[in-house]
Amino acid sequence: MAQSIVVSGLVSKRAELVGRLEHYAQEVDRLDAELRHLDATIKLFAPEMDLRTLPPKRFVETNRIFRQGESNRCMLEVLREAGGKLNTQQIAQRIAKKKNLDEAKVKAVRDTILDTLRRAEKKGVVRQSGKEGMALLWQLV
Incomplete structure (x- = not known):
């Protein structure tokens, strides 16, 4: 019986990770579409600009542990x-x-x-x- 508890816990953790992967895959797709639209808009105003040369801005995830103050x-x-x-x-x-x-x-x-x-x-x-x-x-x- 102990094995079924362990397996149950592992299956639950796996389901959680798959859910997170699906969530982030959707987020990546959304951001990619947003970026393509933004690139097209920039090209309207500055067609000569090479967007590949623009460095990415570092992303810092904010922690939600504390409220303000x-x-x-x-x-x-x-x-x-x-x-x-x-x-x-x-x-x-x-x-x-x-x-x-x-x-x-x-x-x-x-x-x-x-x-x-x-x-x-x-x-x-x-x-x-x-x-x-x-x-x-x-x-x-």
Whole structure:
């Protein structure tokens, strides 16, 4: 019976991945059609332009973990509760735990919190207080 539970889980995961692939294939088709229309419009206004020489703009996926201003509030709350120094990873892990996020999201939380900490440092709200290995230590001012 244990094998059927394992197989059932694997089949479910496979179905999820196939669904995601189909979704993204449709998105690729939509973007491709949009790009062809845009290229045709550009050619109307600038027929001499070689569109192949235009470099693509880097795509950065936004994370939807925090609402506007929430990362700052969470970061300040964690530092207040700690009452001392914490490194960026510790802050991110505590926030992820409070928000009931899985381990896979901790890196995205850490990246967002690092940006938040740097902005707060410029405003004089927090300051770097050394390093712990490669990790920066932070504390409230």
